[in-house]
Amino acid sequence: MENTITVLSSPEEVAHRAAAEIAKIINAVLIKRPIFRLVLSGGSTPKRLYETLSNGQYLQKISWDRVHFFWGDERAVGPNHPESNYRMAHEALLHQIHVRKNQIHRMRGEADHLKQAASDYEEEIRGHFGPGAGNIQFDMILLGLGEDGHSASLFPETDALKESHRWVVANYIPKLASYRLTLTPILLNQADWIIFLVTGSDKAGVVAEVLEGPRQPLRLPAQLISPVKGKLLWFLDRAAAEALKERTGIIKTTLCQTPH
Ligand code: 6PG
Numbered sequence: 001m002e003n004t005i006t007v008l009s010s011p012e013e014v015a016h017r018a019a020a021e022i023a024k025i026i027n028a029v030l031i032k033r034p035i036f037r038l039v040l041s042g043g044s045t046p047k048r049l050y051e052t053l054s055n056g057q058y059l060q061k062i063s064w065d066r067v068h069f070f071w072g073d074e075r076a077v078g079p080n081h082p083e084s085n086y087r088m089a090h091e092a093l094l095h096q097i098h099v100r101k102n103q104i105h106r107m108r109g110e111a112d113h114l115k116q117a118a119s120d121y122e123e124e125i126r127g128h129f130g131p132g133a134g135n136i137q138f139d140m141i142l143l144g145l146g147e148d149g150h151s152a153s154l155f156p157e158t159d160a161l162k163e164s165h166r167w168v169v170a171n172y173i174p175k176l177a178s179y180r181l182t183l184t185p186i187l188l189n190q191a192d193w194i195i196f197l198v199t200g201s202d203k204a205g206v207v208a209e210v211l212e213g214p215r216q217p218l219r220l221p222a223q224l225i226s227p228v229k230g231k232l233l234w235f236l237d238r239a240a241a242e243a244l245k246e247r248t249g250i251i252k253t254t255l256c257q258t259p260h
Contacts, residue, residue, distance in 0.1 A: 003211065005234040007241040011045065011199040015052040018197055018235045022053070022140070023061045025193055029139055030066055036139050037128075039070045039183070040093075041152065042085035043144030045197040050092035064097040068128070070105045072141060073153035073182040078110035085109075107168075107181045114170035114179045121181065122168040137190035137230075141183075145198045149206050149220035153182035156219050160184055185224040192230040196222070201239040208243035 008014045026036050040046065052058065071085055079086045086106040094104065105124055111117035129136045143151045153171055154160050160171035160182055167187035170179045188194065198207055210222045211234070217223040226232065 003232050003234055005236060007236050007238060009238055011048060011237050014045065014197060014199055014235045014237050015048040018049050018195065019052040019058055023058055025140060026062050026067065030063055034066065036067045037070060038067055039072050039138050039141040040089045041072045041142045041144050042088060045199045046142055046144050047088055047092050049142070049197055050089055054093045054096035059097060064099055068103050068105060069094065069099070070125070070138065071107050072143060072188070073180055074107035074109040076109050076114060076179050079106065109181060114181060118168040118170045118181055122166065125167065135190060137192060139191070140193040140195065141188055141191045143194065143196050143225065145196055145203060145206065145210070145222050147202055147206055149210060149222050151222040151225060152188065153180035154185070154221040154224065156221060161218055161221055161224065189226055189228050191227055194225060194227050194230060194232050196234045198234070198240045199237040201242065203240040204243040207236060207240050212245055
Protein backbone atom coordinates (compact mmCIF):
# COMPACT_ATOMS: atom_id res chain seq x y z
CA MET A 1 0.00 0.00 0.00
CA GLU A 2 1.24 3.46 -0.86
CA ASN A 3 1.44 6.19 1.75
CA THR A 4 0.70 9.69 0.57
CA ILE A 5 2.97 12.07 2.40
CA THR A 6 2.44 15.78 2.19
CA VAL A 7 5.18 17.99 3.57
CA LEU A 8 4.28 21.58 4.39
CA SER A 9 6.31 24.56 5.43
CA SER A 10 5.06 24.98 9.02
CA PRO A 11 2.79 23.43 11.68
CA GLU A 12 0.14 26.04 10.78
CA GLU A 13 0.29 24.94 7.14
CA VAL A 14 -0.10 21.32 8.24
CA ALA A 15 -3.27 22.24 10.14
CA HIS A 16 -4.70 24.25 7.23
CA ARG A 17 -3.90 21.71 4.54
CA ALA A 18 -5.19 18.78 6.62
CA ALA A 19 -8.37 20.72 7.51
CA ALA A 20 -9.03 21.44 3.82
CA GLU A 21 -8.51 17.77 2.89
CA ILE A 22 -10.67 16.53 5.78
CA ALA A 23 -13.49 18.93 4.85
CA LYS A 24 -13.33 17.69 1.26
CA ILE A 25 -13.51 14.03 2.33
CA ILE A 26 -16.34 14.57 4.86
CA ASN A 27 -18.42 16.46 2.31
CA ALA A 28 -17.86 13.84 -0.38
CA VAL A 29 -18.91 11.02 1.98
CA LEU A 30 -21.96 12.95 3.22
CA ILE A 31 -23.29 13.19 -0.33
CA LYS A 32 -23.60 9.40 -0.32
CA ARG A 33 -24.25 8.58 3.35
CA PRO A 34 -26.28 10.20 6.15
CA ILE A 35 -23.50 10.34 8.76
CA PHE A 36 -19.71 10.50 8.99
CA ARG A 37 -17.80 8.70 11.75
CA LEU A 38 -14.65 10.55 12.78
CA VAL A 39 -12.15 9.22 15.32
CA LEU A 40 -10.18 11.90 17.18
CA SER A 41 -6.74 11.69 18.73
CA GLY A 42 -4.96 13.48 21.56
CA GLY A 43 -1.74 15.44 21.14
CA SER A 44 -0.60 18.94 20.28
CA THR A 45 -0.55 18.56 16.48
CA PRO A 46 -4.12 17.19 16.29
CA LYS A 47 -5.14 19.99 18.67
CA ARG A 48 -3.95 22.64 16.23
CA LEU A 49 -6.00 20.92 13.53
CA TYR A 50 -9.15 20.97 15.71
CA GLU A 51 -8.68 24.67 16.36
CA THR A 52 -8.35 25.25 12.63
CA LEU A 53 -11.47 23.18 11.90
CA SER A 54 -13.43 25.22 14.41
CA ASN A 55 -12.70 28.56 12.75
CA GLY A 56 -15.31 30.31 10.60
CA GLN A 57 -14.18 28.89 7.27
CA TYR A 58 -14.73 25.23 8.29
CA LEU A 59 -17.70 25.88 10.55
CA GLN A 60 -19.66 26.68 7.40
CA LYS A 61 -18.02 24.12 5.10
CA ILE A 62 -18.86 20.97 7.08
CA SER A 63 -22.30 19.63 8.12
CA TRP A 64 -21.12 19.03 11.69
CA ASP A 65 -24.60 17.95 12.74
CA ARG A 66 -24.06 14.80 10.67
CA VAL A 67 -20.62 13.93 12.09
CA HIS A 68 -20.25 11.42 14.95
CA PHE A 69 -17.13 11.72 17.09
CA PHE A 70 -15.22 8.80 18.60
CA TRP A 71 -11.79 8.65 20.26
CA GLY A 72 -8.74 6.61 19.33
CA ASP A 73 -7.43 6.70 22.89
CA GLU A 74 -7.98 8.22 26.30
CA ARG A 75 -5.96 8.72 29.45
CA ALA A 76 -7.15 7.29 32.80
CA VAL A 77 -8.78 10.55 33.87
CA GLY A 78 -12.22 12.14 33.91
CA PRO A 79 -13.61 14.38 31.16
CA ASN A 80 -12.75 17.59 33.00
CA HIS A 81 -9.15 16.68 33.75
CA PRO A 82 -6.47 18.78 31.94
CA GLU A 83 -4.99 15.57 30.47
CA SER A 84 -8.28 14.30 29.07
CA ASN A 85 -8.29 13.83 25.30
CA TYR A 86 -12.05 14.35 25.37
CA ARG A 87 -11.61 17.68 27.13
CA MET A 88 -8.98 18.83 24.65
CA ALA A 89 -11.21 17.99 21.68
CA HIS A 90 -14.19 19.55 23.39
CA GLU A 91 -12.42 22.84 24.03
CA ALA A 92 -10.65 23.00 20.66
CA LEU A 93 -13.52 21.87 18.42
CA LEU A 94 -16.71 20.31 19.79
CA HIS A 95 -17.66 23.24 21.96
CA GLN A 96 -17.42 25.63 18.99
CA ILE A 97 -19.46 23.53 16.60
CA HIS A 98 -22.35 22.90 19.03
CA VAL A 99 -22.79 19.19 18.40
CA ARG A 100 -25.60 17.24 20.04
CA LYS A 101 -24.80 14.90 22.93
CA ASN A 102 -25.70 11.81 20.92
CA GLN A 103 -23.00 12.66 18.36
CA ILE A 104 -20.27 12.33 20.97
CA HIS A 105 -18.96 8.87 21.85
CA ARG A 106 -16.27 9.39 24.45
CA MET A 107 -14.18 6.78 26.25
CA ARG A 108 -14.78 6.62 30.03
CA GLY A 109 -11.24 7.25 31.26
CA GLU A 110 -12.58 7.98 34.74
CA ALA A 111 -13.97 4.44 35.22
CA ASP A 112 -12.76 2.45 38.23
CA HIS A 113 -12.39 -0.59 36.02
CA LEU A 114 -10.74 0.41 32.78
CA LYS A 115 -10.97 -3.09 31.32
CA GLN A 116 -14.73 -2.85 31.69
CA ALA A 117 -14.66 0.67 30.19
CA ALA A 118 -12.78 -0.76 27.20
CA SER A 119 -15.33 -3.50 26.59
CA ASP A 120 -18.18 -1.02 27.13
CA TYR A 121 -16.68 1.22 24.46
CA GLU A 122 -16.44 -1.71 22.07
CA GLU A 123 -20.13 -2.38 22.76
CA GLU A 124 -20.93 1.27 22.16
CA ILE A 125 -19.22 1.08 18.78
CA ARG A 126 -21.10 -2.11 17.85
CA GLY A 127 -24.38 -0.57 19.03
CA HIS A 128 -23.76 2.60 17.05
CA PHE A 129 -23.19 0.69 13.81
CA GLY A 130 -26.14 -1.58 14.56
CA PRO A 131 -26.70 -5.32 14.17
CA GLY A 132 -27.21 -5.10 10.41
CA ALA A 133 -23.81 -3.52 9.80
CA GLY A 134 -21.45 -5.75 7.85
CA ASN A 135 -17.84 -4.78 8.27
CA ILE A 136 -17.52 -2.17 11.01
CA GLN A 137 -15.28 0.61 9.83
CA PHE A 138 -14.81 4.24 10.71
CA ASP A 139 -14.82 6.79 7.92
CA MET A 140 -11.72 8.57 9.20
CA ILE A 141 -9.17 8.23 11.98
CA LEU A 142 -6.86 11.06 13.01
CA LEU A 143 -3.58 10.11 14.68
CA GLY A 144 -0.51 11.76 16.15
CA LEU A 145 2.93 10.19 16.53
CA GLY A 146 5.04 10.14 19.69
CA GLU A 147 8.84 10.41 19.67
CA ASP A 148 8.99 6.77 20.79
CA GLY A 149 6.92 5.61 17.80
CA HIS A 150 3.59 5.30 19.64
CA SER A 151 0.30 6.27 18.08
CA ALA A 152 -3.12 6.39 19.78
CA SER A 153 -2.06 4.66 23.06
CA LEU A 154 -0.23 1.86 21.31
CA PHE A 155 3.09 2.26 23.09
CA PRO A 156 6.24 0.23 22.30
CA GLU A 157 6.38 -3.29 23.71
CA THR A 158 2.90 -3.11 25.30
CA ASP A 159 0.21 -5.81 25.28
CA ALA A 160 -2.21 -3.96 22.99
CA LEU A 161 0.22 -4.44 20.09
CA LYS A 162 -0.34 -8.19 20.20
CA GLU A 163 -4.13 -8.02 20.58
CA SER A 164 -5.72 -10.46 18.18
CA HIS A 165 -9.47 -9.94 18.56
CA ARG A 166 -10.54 -7.00 20.79
CA TRP A 167 -11.13 -3.58 19.25
CA VAL A 168 -10.65 -1.58 22.45
CA VAL A 169 -8.34 -2.41 25.35
CA ALA A 170 -7.04 -0.93 28.60
CA ASN A 171 -3.32 -0.92 27.82
CA TYR A 172 -0.78 -0.78 30.67
CA ILE A 173 2.11 1.50 29.80
CA PRO A 174 5.04 0.78 32.13
CA LYS A 175 6.92 3.98 31.39
CA LEU A 176 3.86 6.05 32.36
CA ALA A 177 3.01 3.64 35.21
CA SER A 178 -0.55 3.94 34.03
CA TYR A 179 -3.28 2.37 31.94
CA ARG A 180 -4.76 4.07 28.90
CA LEU A 181 -7.76 3.12 26.80
CA THR A 182 -6.95 2.60 23.15
CA LEU A 183 -8.41 1.25 19.93
CA THR A 184 -6.33 -1.64 18.61
CA PRO A 185 -4.89 -1.97 15.09
CA ILE A 186 -7.58 -4.57 14.29
CA LEU A 187 -10.24 -1.86 14.28
CA LEU A 188 -8.06 1.12 13.33
CA ASN A 189 -6.93 -0.56 10.12
CA GLN A 190 -10.50 -1.08 8.90
CA ALA A 191 -10.97 2.67 8.41
CA ASP A 192 -11.51 4.27 5.04
CA TRP A 193 -9.05 7.07 5.78
CA ILE A 194 -6.25 7.23 8.34
CA ILE A 195 -4.50 10.55 8.71
CA PHE A 196 -1.27 11.11 10.66
CA LEU A 197 -0.41 14.65 11.73
CA VAL A 198 3.19 15.16 12.82
CA THR A 199 5.21 18.33 13.30
CA GLY A 200 8.51 19.41 14.82
CA SER A 201 12.17 18.41 14.48
CA ASP A 202 11.98 16.21 17.59
CA LYS A 203 9.84 13.82 15.48
CA ALA A 204 12.17 13.75 12.43
CA GLY A 205 14.07 10.62 13.52
CA VAL A 206 11.01 8.57 14.36
CA VAL A 207 9.14 9.65 11.21
CA ALA A 208 12.04 8.37 9.07
CA GLU A 209 12.23 5.14 11.07
CA VAL A 210 8.51 4.47 10.86
CA LEU A 211 8.24 5.22 7.14
CA GLU A 212 11.59 4.12 5.77
CA GLY A 213 13.25 1.96 8.40
CA PRO A 214 13.05 -1.80 8.83
CA ARG A 215 9.75 -3.18 10.06
CA GLN A 216 9.92 -3.33 13.88
CA PRO A 217 6.32 -2.83 14.99
CA LEU A 218 6.87 -3.80 18.62
CA ARG A 219 9.44 -1.00 18.90
CA LEU A 220 7.63 1.35 16.49
CA PRO A 221 3.89 0.71 16.94
CA ALA A 222 2.94 3.30 14.30
CA GLN A 223 4.18 0.76 11.76
CA LEU A 224 1.15 -1.38 12.68
CA ILE A 225 -1.13 1.25 11.18
CA SER A 226 -1.82 0.06 7.68
CA PRO A 227 -5.40 0.27 6.41
CA VAL A 228 -6.73 -2.98 4.98
CA LYS A 229 -8.62 -1.23 2.15
CA GLY A 230 -8.50 2.45 3.06
CA LYS A 231 -6.03 5.23 2.40
CA LEU A 232 -3.19 6.41 4.62
CA LEU A 233 -2.19 10.07 4.51
CA TRP A 234 0.66 11.70 6.40
CA PHE A 235 0.78 15.46 6.90
CA LEU A 236 4.22 16.58 8.07
CA ASP A 237 5.90 19.91 8.48
CA ARG A 238 9.35 20.40 6.96
CA ALA A 239 11.04 19.86 10.34
CA ALA A 240 9.37 16.49 10.94
CA ALA A 241 10.19 15.38 7.39
CA GLU A 242 13.84 16.42 7.37
CA ALA A 243 15.27 12.90 7.81
CA LEU A 244 13.15 11.27 5.05
CA LYS A 245 14.99 10.09 1.96
CA GLU A 246 11.99 10.38 -0.41
CA ARG A 247 12.21 6.95 -2.02
CA THR A 248 10.20 7.34 -5.21
CA GLY A 249 7.46 4.78 -5.71
CA ILE A 250 6.93 4.27 -1.98
CA ILE A 251 6.09 7.80 -1.01
CA LYS A 252 4.92 10.87 -2.83
CA THR A 253 6.22 13.99 -1.26
CA THR A 254 5.08 17.45 -2.13
CA LEU A 255 6.04 20.74 -0.60
CA CYS A 256 3.10 23.02 -0.90
CA GLN A 257 1.56 26.22 0.34
CA THR A 258 -2.16 26.23 1.07
CA PRO A 259 -4.09 29.43 0.33
CA HIS A 260 -6.02 30.53 3.44
C1 6PG B 1 -2.33 11.08 23.30
C2 6PG B 1 -2.31 10.53 21.94
C3 6PG B 1 -0.97 10.30 21.33
C4 6PG B 1 -0.50 11.58 20.62
C5 6PG B 1 0.98 11.52 20.31
C6 6PG B 1 1.50 12.77 19.63
O1 6PG B 1 -3.31 10.89 23.97
O2 6PG B 1 -1.32 11.69 23.70
O3 6PG B 1 -3.42 10.21 21.30
O4 6PG B 1 -0.91 9.20 20.48
O5 6PG B 1 -1.23 11.80 19.45
O6 6PG B 1 1.68 11.35 21.52
O7 6PG B 1 1.27 13.87 20.43
P1 6PG B 1 1.92 15.29 20.10
O8 6PG B 1 1.32 15.76 18.81
O9 6PG B 1 1.54 16.14 21.29
O10 6PG B 1 3.39 15.06 20.05
